[in-house]
Amino acid sequence: MSEPLGVAVLGAGHMGADHVRRLARSVAGARVAAVADPDRARAQAAVAGLDGVRVHADAHAAIAEPGVQAVLVASPDHAHEEALLAALARGLPVLCEKPLAADAEAALRVVEAEARGGRRLIQVGFMRRYDAEYRRLKALLDSGGLGRPLMLHCRHRNVSSPPHFTSAMLISSSVSHEIDAARWLLGQEITAVTVARPRPSSGAPAGLLDPQLVLFETEDGALVDVEIFVNCGFGYEVACEAVCENGSARIGDEAAMVVRSAGRAQQEITQDYVVRFADAYDREVREWVTGTRAGHVTGPSAWDGYAAAAVAEAGARALGDGARVTVNLAERPALYG
Amino acid sequence: MSEPLGVAVLGAGHMGADHVRRLARSVAGARVAAVADPDRARAQAAVAGLDGVRVHADAHAAIAEPGVQAVLVASPDHAHEEALLAALARGLPVLCEKPLAADAEAALRVVEAEARGGRRLIQVGFMRRYDAEYRRLKALLDSGGLGRPLMLHCRHRNVSSPPHFTSAMLISSSVSHEIDAARWLLGQEITAVTVARPRPSSGAPAGLLDPQLVLFETEDGALVDVEIFVNCGFGYEVACEAVCENGSARIGDEAAMVVRSAGRAQQEITQDYVVRFADAYDREVREWVTGTRAGHVTGPSAWDGYAAAAVAEAGARALGDGARVTVNLAERPALYG
Amino acid sequence: MSEPLGVAVLGAGHMGADHVRRLARSVAGARVAAVADPDRARAQAAVAGLDGVRVHADAHAAIAEPGVQAVLVASPDHAHEEALLAALARGLPVLCEKPLAADAEAALRVVEAEARGGRRLIQVGFMRRYDAEYRRLKALLDSGGLGRPLMLHCRHRNVSSPPHFTSAMLISSSVSHEIDAARWLLGQEITAVTVARPRPSSGAPAGLLDPQLVLFETEDGALVDVEIFVNCGFGYEVACEAVCENGSARIGDEAAMVVRSAGRAQQEITQDYVVRFADAYDREVREWVTGTRAGHVTGPSAWDGYAAAAVAEAGARALGDGARVTVNLAERPALYG
Amino acid sequence: MSEPLGVAVLGAGHMGADHVRRLARSVAGARVAAVADPDRARAQAAVAGLDGVRVHADAHAAIAEPGVQAVLVASPDHAHEEALLAALARGLPVLCEKPLAADAEAALRVVEAEARGGRRLIQVGFMRRYDAEYRRLKALLDSGGLGRPLMLHCRHRNVSSPPHFTSAMLISSSVSHEIDAARWLLGQEITAVTVARPRPSSGAPAGLLDPQLVLFETEDGALVDVEIFVNCGFGYEVACEAVCENGSARIGDEAAMVVRSAGRAQQEITQDYVVRFADAYDREVREWVTGTRAGHVTGPSAWDGYAAAAVAEAGARALGDGARVTVNLAERPALYG
Structure with a gap:
């Protein structure tokens, strides 16, 4: 894959905005393709100065953008499960900030959904x-x-x-x-x-x-x-x-x-x-981008999240x-x- | 008191021999007056090169030596209670290596004996x-x-x-x-x-x-x-x-x-x-000697031992x-x- | 500038190859457009797995490649002066591994050439x-x-x-x-x-x-x-x-x-x-790329090199x-x- | 030697008073026999609470006290040479605070005097x-x-x-x-x-x-x-x-x-x-006392002082x-x- 990986970032809060900056400045081979946050102004602020990023209030719309090849979930905990299931449904690799889901039960549902798909797509953001x-x-x-x-x-x-x-x-x-x-x-x-x-x-x-x-x-x-x-x-x-x-x-x-x-x-x-953990975050996202472009997931799994x-x-x-x-x-x- | 404090050291094992050396070399104002150990050869070895030390197999005999003004107990745990009670009976200040006694019950008996005497004579060797x-x-x-x-x-x-x-x-x-x-x-x-x-x-x-x-x-x-x-x-x-x-x-x-x-x-x-803890042991014994010569006990008490x-x-x-x-x-x- | 900065890397030895990897993996906003090394096999090895990189034996040819917007000099010391003067002649920003030139006299010639141009284009690689x-x-x-x-x-x-x-x-x-x-x-x-x-x-x-x-x-x-x-x-x-x-x-x-x-x-x-100094090198190149795309040089100057x-x-x-x-x-x- | 070593301390300033305390509290086998300081009040203050110490304004008088077996020189630099020569004349071991003498020439005279005597008596207080x-x-x-x-x-x-x-x-x-x-x-x-x-x-x-x-x-x-x-x-x-x-x-x-x-x-x-260097000073004086009682000098020599x-x-x-x-x-x- 010679084109940079198009990433939809869900959530433009503290961590989300940090990941947008990271993808734009410190990680080669990726580009922020879309950002979603119910607070559109916050999302706009996070992508200020970046070209070609589509901003949405709705996570599903961001995931569905053409050019989105992977998803980075940095939305509030309770929104993780739905976002993960949507990404799984589209077969998109995901890097999900911890926790995997709002509780163990929801996390188990995500595990089971991924297991049914028979293919590891989810990585959880345990950056240590x-x-x-x-x-x-x-x-x-x-x-x-x-x-x-x-x-x-x-x-x-x-x-x-x-x-x-x-x-x-x-x-x-x-x-x-x-x-x-x-x-x-x-x-x-x-x-x-x-x-x-x-x-x-x-x-x-x-x-x-x-x-x-x-x-x-x-x-x-x-x-x-x-x-x-x-x-x-x-x-x-x-x-x-x-x-x-x-x-x-x-x-x-x-x-x-x-x-x-x-x-x-x-x-x-x-x-x-x-x-x-600035360097750890950089390395995490860099390895995730590299791995994803090469077609494999190597980091902490949905099971680890569960x-x-x-x-x-x-x-x-x-x-x-x-x-x-x-x-x-x-x-x-x-x-x- | 201008004369050095005459100390009976009970026990000539690892700690006892170390205390003999300490009293003889690193502490001013004290002298080893007597040493007791059932193994007389070990006691003799501990005092080699020192003048004027009486060696006994029996703790009571050492405590009873003329010139003994204080007792340092470094004998096996089970022998502590008897030695402490003997020193209390004679009104002698004691520095007792921990533990105070073989068990809490024995330690409490020592506490009660000292309390009955109405005067603190015992210090426990918590050197930290x-x-x-x-x-x-x-x-x-x-x-x-x-x-x-x-x-x-x-x-x-x-x-x-x-x-x-x-x-x-x-x-x-x-x-x-x-x-x-x-x-x-x-x-x-x-x-x-x-x-x-x-x-x-x-x-x-x-x-x-x-x-x-x-x-x-x-x-x-x-x-x-x-x-x-x-x-x-x-x-x-x-x-x-x-x-x-x-x-x-x-x-x-x-x-x-x-x-x-x-x-x-x-x-x-x-x-x-x-x-x-070499320095701590030195300081402990030095402060005990100084305090004892001045007539007070400042270190860990029998209650602390109990x-x-x-x-x-x-x-x-x-x-x-x-x-x-x-x-x-x-x-x-x-x-x- | 939304397109990544096209960089010609001169020299594919230890440092040059390291910079190629860095531009390709750890720096966003840049791409390796050309690599020059008299040892073409070494240059080829350095760019293995990268798309769209032109490989040359000659530094001038690499600098002259269409799409080259900046130059990173990692060739042997004696080749620096000529490469720098060539880049200055084309008005290209340069990051030059230390030393600036083979000796102080040559370094001064580079300083004077840049001063004549009236515009800072050269940064020296003092990564500390x-x-x-x-x-x-x-x-x-x-x-x-x-x-x-x-x-x-x-x-x-x-x-x-x-x-x-x-x-x-x-x-x-x-x-x-x-x-x-x-x-x-x-x-x-x-x-x-x-x-x-x-x-x-x-x-x-x-x-x-x-x-x-x-x-x-x-x-x-x-x-x-x-x-x-x-x-x-x-x-x-x-x-x-x-x-x-x-x-x-x-x-x-x-x-x-x-x-x-x-x-x-x-x-x-x-x-x-x-x-x-891995992080320092990353930061150096990242700041150079960002600065260069924004049109200014902030790092150590040719004067510092001289x-x-x-x-x-x-x-x-x-x-x-x-x-x-x-x-x-x-x-x-x-x-x- | 079973009696404690009688030491004359010359000088009752900062270092002298510290050595008096050390000999009296932290060193076994020694006693302060005499103290000399032109400021008699200062000398008196230094020995407060100690028994049997003779106080003099004059160093020679202190050295000449019966019971003085060794000398500790802590007087001002310019007084060292005279004190050392007096001690050498009496064959007394000396621990002399650095410097050995006021200048190299004086130090050499001390070295030569000791060398003539054919026997090492002087130790210089390089406590490191x-x-x-x-x-x-x-x-x-x-x-x-x-x-x-x-x-x-x-x-x-x-x-x-x-x-x-x-x-x-x-x-x-x-x-x-x-x-x-x-x-x-x-x-x-x-x-x-x-x-x-x-x-x-x-x-x-x-x-x-x-x-x-x-x-x-x-x-x-x-x-x-x-x-x-x-x-x-x-x-x-x-x-x-x-x-x-x-x-x-x-x-x-x-x-x-x-x-x-x-x-x-x-x-x-x-x-x-x-x-x-509290512990170093203690050890220095302790080893000097022990060595002196055993008849040998092991520390830094007059030559080291010169x-x-x-x-x-x-x-x-x-x-x-x-x-x-x-x-x-x-x-x-x-x-x-």
């Missing part, structure tokens, strides 16, 4: 799999050099949570990244969840159970603990230490300029995931009373073998 | 309180600059466990340091324990549940997680991150010479707690079935107010 | 100006927050030098990056050079004066020292510490995964500048006898204001 | 040889594992300089530590000095040439560069990187608690050499005009073999 440090850790674990992984210690901190963020969303929206990363790094499904939590920070909105300490058990007996603290106040931090039988490996301690002044040696902490949703739902139940909740996944279709 | 980094963390938390502490993340790793180490000893012998450190750093009692654990490392002796992830809850709603891994194979590591409402503080990432060679930047990891034992016993029960176990402490005597 | 850490340091220095810079301490290490590398090339080829970085960071010209050197490493080829310690003085009295060691054996390292009146700032201590194993905490050291060459030549003389050599620059044309 | 990190670096270099050392990069920074500090004192008083450290680490004499310097910091007192970059050459062709900056404003920092044929090793990046707050990860920087003075004087001359100055040492007496 494209982060250089995560990839290094994955390669090390896969090499077997440190032996079997026993524990993952994860930290996930945000400066502050967006409005309307709920206690369950600490797991479903934030920890979902660790759920996917743990499944991917360990190559195992998660089988049970427990949530412990201290008295909430007074820096968190009233009623929000923030921070939490989420524990996952895997089918091969590994243990994953995740500190999630979405109103830590001081920065965006994502770190992971894998403790294995013969050693440990830690990622996420970003390098930065060290400034010595006024009795302190200090480094700035990244404030935002778009900054922290499993993350199912684990997150178990986590939300575990949050309720502090008890251990087992995760019951549907049977995995052969397509995701 | 004398480590420069722990002190810095304690000072920071006490300053209130980071707000209320929400969580402590602790790592405690040993190269390998000694023979006969049991799964419960990971908590009672190793995590007891974190129990004391958490109580001290937070200024709160621990109220409940849960123990999670992955499938044991194949590097651990058969049957040993190693590693474990131990969770403590405190009376003010802080959460403490401790990775204890006594056969990690690569080094002795003790680290602690306090996550507070307005920031976090981390200690335990030792500085060391960075060597760049053969494609790697590397630092040696300390292999041994005697090396890692509380650590009671929490560790709850931990051992929690290890059994993974359930949450509450900690029930005896009433605290006014002496420890 | 596009490195995130260098940019952060530049922004900090420009902010004035640390006061006037007094010294820069620079380290520049390579695993091993290519064949035929000479003692003078340590300065002209390697330290030229620090020359440009220092001029840019400090916003000052370099006025004198001294070269000190230890007895050469036995790991360097016989006769090569490696390592060297190069000292630069600037017009405002700052001092720059550069360790250049091109056969250090263990990795590719570029670091810089700016010491200012009110503090210091250090960059170049790359973050990486920390692996603890076998008594060591270790991090991999990057082995190659293409890896270390100044680097003049300073490097002074350095080569200083290497001879260890004496201090002053730098005499030609008058700066108004174009470079 | 007792710092754990310097010792680790020394052991690594001596092991040969990194091959021949080629360069040392040293940083020596103070918050601010004391009153009356002169430009030459940056070398004679501050860099003298690096002079000794380099000679010791490399096991070589220094043969030439060059001093480069930027325009002085506006944070330094008017007229003080601060900072400076001092270059040393050694007899085996190693190169040592030292940044000395005594009014850096932000902290006390001492670091050293040894660049060898097969790798490099860096010390001096102190570990400390990392606090994350308000968008920054920060560590406190030590403000004072007494704090930074060589440091001679190199520093060459440095002061080099500071004048920026030219390279060779160091001419007297012949080394056989005593220092």
